[in-house]
Amino acid sequence: MARKLLVLGEVREGSLRNVTFEAVAAAKTAANGGEVVGVLFGESVSALGAEFVQYGADRVVTVENEKLKQYTSDGYAQALLAVIDQESPEGIIFGHTALGKDLAPRIAAKLQSGLISDVTGLEEEGENLVFTRPIYSGKAFEKKIVIDGLIFATIRPNNIAPLEKDEAKTGDVSSLSVDIKDLRQIIKEVVRKATEGVDLSEAKVIVAGGRGVKSEEGFEPLKELSDVLGGAIGASRGACDADYCDYSLQIGQTGKVVTPDLYIACGISGAIQHLAGMSNSKVIVAINKDPEANIFKVADYGIVGDLFEVLPMLTAEFKQLLV
Numbered sequence: 001m002a003r004k005l006l007v008l009g010e011v012r013e014g015s016l017r018n019v020t021f022e023a024v025a026a027a028k029t030a031a032n033g034g035e036v037v038g039v040l041f042g043e044s045v046s047a048l049g050a051e052f053v054q055y056g057a058d059r060v061v062t063v064e065n066e067k068l069k070q071y072t073s074d075g076y077a078q079a080l081l082a083v084i085d086q087e088s089p090e091g092i093i094f095g096h097t098a099l100g101k102d103l104a105p106r107i108a109a110k111l112q113s114g115l116i117s118d119v120t121g122l123e124e125e126g127e128n129l130v131f132t133r134p135i136y137s138g139k140a141f142e143k144k145i146v147i148d149g150l151i152f153a154t155i156r157p158n159n160i161a162p163l164e165k166d167e168a169k170t171g172d173v174s175s176l177s178v179d180i181k182d183l184r185q186i187i188k189e190v191v192r193k194a195t196e197g198v199d200l201s202e203a204k205v206i207v208a209g210g211r212g213v214k215s216e217e218g219f220e221p222l223k224e225l226s227d228v229l230g231g232a233i234g235a236s237r238g239a240c241d242a243d244y245c246d247y248s249l250q251i252g253q254t255g256k257v258v259t260p261d262l263y264i265a266c267g268i269s270g271a272i273q274h275l276a277g278m279s280n281s282k283v284i285v286a287i288n289k290d291p292e293a294n295i296f297k298v299a300d301y302g303i304v305g306d307l308f309e310v311l312p313m314l315t316a317e318f319k320q321l322l323v
């Protein structure tokens with residue numbers, strides 16, 4: 001069955017986030033030949049419409065308004081409801097990001113529709129669109145369908161491959177004028193913490209440190225390896241609690257959920273709360289001097305040894321391979 005779907009694009013520092021392209025790919029499957037309409041909000045975002053189309057959207061609707069310069073659930077909800085009103089879609093796909101996790105349930109509840117969050121896969125089975133999502137901290141997967149109302153889904157970053165960019169593809173980019181009522185929250189300032197470079201939740205490679213790194217300086221060999229691999233730094237709560245790094249790097253049940261292609265856990269014991277945030281990574285390498293450490297149970301490759309000896313050797317090897 002063909003469906004018309006919207007995809008809410010996310011803009012960070014003037015560029016579309018990768019999760020937007022993944023959401024378009026998911027929407028293409030879900031639309032089953034129907035139209036996929038990209039949606040962009042901001043102060044000045046129309047220029048990004050062309051790239052949205054090149055990654056698979058059939059056309060793009062923008063709402064440009066200075067009140068949408070920063071994300072607020074209040075402002076975005078007003079804009080999205082106006083687009084839904086204009087387009088009458090059968091569903092909306094979001095990234096499973098801070099924005100998507102905040103906005104999708106709000107609009108779904110408002111429209112009395114269900115929401116399937118943290119989707120890692122989807123397929124058409126007969127007349128039904130079946131979504132797959134992890135449960136019990138990634139120990140099992142459940143399959144869900146929407147039986148009534150609009151389809152709302154948030155897509156976990158790094159799980160559904162984006163379509164190949166087609167530079168020749170063109171599509172209409174139109175703007176919708178929405179009178180955004182006074183916002184109940186106003187963002188005065190955005191203060192960026194710790195993370196420079198690659199965004200942790202979208203990183204293809206993560207080098208994560210635990211209490212075993214022993215100090216803030218102990219993260220240096222992890223950073224060197226991460227730089228060579230073009231990755232991002234993550235951490236266990238143990239490392240954050242010990243003040244070796246910022247909480248924005250925490251991965252796990254009460255931190256970020258990540259699914260990179262490669263996760264290198266250094267001096268992390270593998271507590272269940274940490275595994276909840278990384279066990280769905282595609283390849284897991286663990287470096288720990290305790291051969292009994294729990295992290296080895298989920299690791300594809302385990303190195304029993306001192307991380308301060310192992311990491312420089314790995315970095316040197318990768319430098320040779322990648323230069």
Ligand code: FAD
Binds near residue numbers: 235252
């Ligand atoms: P430790 O358990 O102390 O492990 C350190 C490891 O480093 C050991 O295995 C040791 O053998 C190894 N090591 C030491 N020195 C070296 C060396 N030189 N070379 C190699 N290996 C070495 N934790 C999270 O990570 N994320 C969460 O989101 C999270 N949420 C939680 C929520 C709740 C409600 C609770 C109760 C706990 C949560 N925790 C979370 C904490 C979790 O239970 C663990 O305490 C924490 O993950 C331990 O961090 P760690 O592995 O870095 O430290």
